[in-house]
Amino acid sequence: MTLVVQSFAKRYGGLVAVDGVSLTLAPAEVTAIIGPNGAGKTTLINLMSGVILPDGGSMQLFGADVAGATPHVLAEHGLTRTYQSPQLFAEMSVLETVMVGAHLSGRAGFLSAMLRLGAIRREEDELEARARAALSRVGLPDDLLDRNTTDLAYGHQRRVEIARALATGPKVILLDEPAAGLNPKETHEIADLISDLAREGYAVGLVEHDMDMVMGISQHVVVMNFGRKIADGTVDEIQSDPAVIEAYLGTSEGEAAHACVA
Numbered sequence: 001m002t003l004v005v006q007s008f009a010k011r012y013g014g015l016v017a018v019d020g021v022s023l024t025l026a027p028a029e030v031t032a033i034i035g036p037n038g039a040g041k042t043t044l045i046n047l048m049s050g051v052i053l054p055d056g057g058s059m060q061l062f063g064a065d066v067a068g069a070t071p072h073v074l075a076e077h078g079l080t081r082t083y084q085s086p087q088l089f090a091e092m093s094v095l096e097t098v099m100v101g102a103h104l105s106g107r108a109g110f111l112s113a114m115l116r117l118g119a120i121r122r123e124e125d126e127l128e129a130r131a132r133a134a135l136s137r138v139g140l141p142d143d144l145l146d147r148n149t150t151d152l153a154y155g156h157q158r159r160v161e162i163a164r165a166l167a168t169g170p171k172v173i174l175l176d177e178p179a180a181g182l183n184p185k186e187t188h189e190i191a192d193l194i195s196d197l198a199r200e201g202y203a204v205g206l207v208e209h210d211m212d213m214v215m216g217i218s219q220h221v222v223v224m225n226f227g228r229k230i231a232d233g234t235v236d237e238i239q240s241d242p243a244v245i246e247a248y249l250g251t252s253e254g255e256a257a258h259a260c261v262a
Helices: 041-048 071-076 094-103 110-115 120-137 154-167 184-199 211-217 235-239 242-248 253-261
Strands: 003-012 015-025 029-034 056-061 079-081 172-176 203-207 220-225 228-233
Touching (some): 015 041, 015 056, 029 041, 041 079, 041 203, 071 079, 094 120, 094 154, 120 154, 154 172, 154 184, 184 211, 220 235, 228 242
Parallel strands (some): 029 220
Antiparallel strands (some): 220 228
């Protein structure tokens, strides 16, 4: 497996946000992490991406122990992420924003590259080409690359953030609610993009509330409730799991079954 999490735990005083959760992400698969609001999904993603430190447990990335590593170190090892709300730079163009991601795998610092000092210029050209390729990969039109990121439509901002993640050269991508705020057409397009990335070999971890999207593109589903993992399996297994029907959906069995497949 590409990424293996064992018994991750996170506490905030008396609140147990993540309670002994284990999961794996495999190449060429979408693994969805679902559950009601407050289940601990985003906290888990934050632990996996180094945004916060675990209170217990371990994580291996390609066999290396990386639990507690910083986001920068994890990016160097091939793991990157996006956020519920696009984290973009208000004063940068689309191309510059994605080049920030490309610089994580470059030898030059971002400031030196922006100043285009001496031998740095050739590397800067290579990183710009990588950023342009990432933007093309997510389907962003060329005529938007010089626009300020905050001037873009929200759906395009989502694509820019995914492009920046791809520009780091990852093998593992964690996506935190990539369809949030999108209309149905945009959601369908993002779902297709995520499916394509998995087919290209990326290991994708997906936190998402849109069940149509989750059930349509995921090979594996992890269900959380009150900080704990309550189910782990294929889409078909999750849809018929009594614990999911009772604890995650929290409704009548008939309504729950409909919600699982809706």
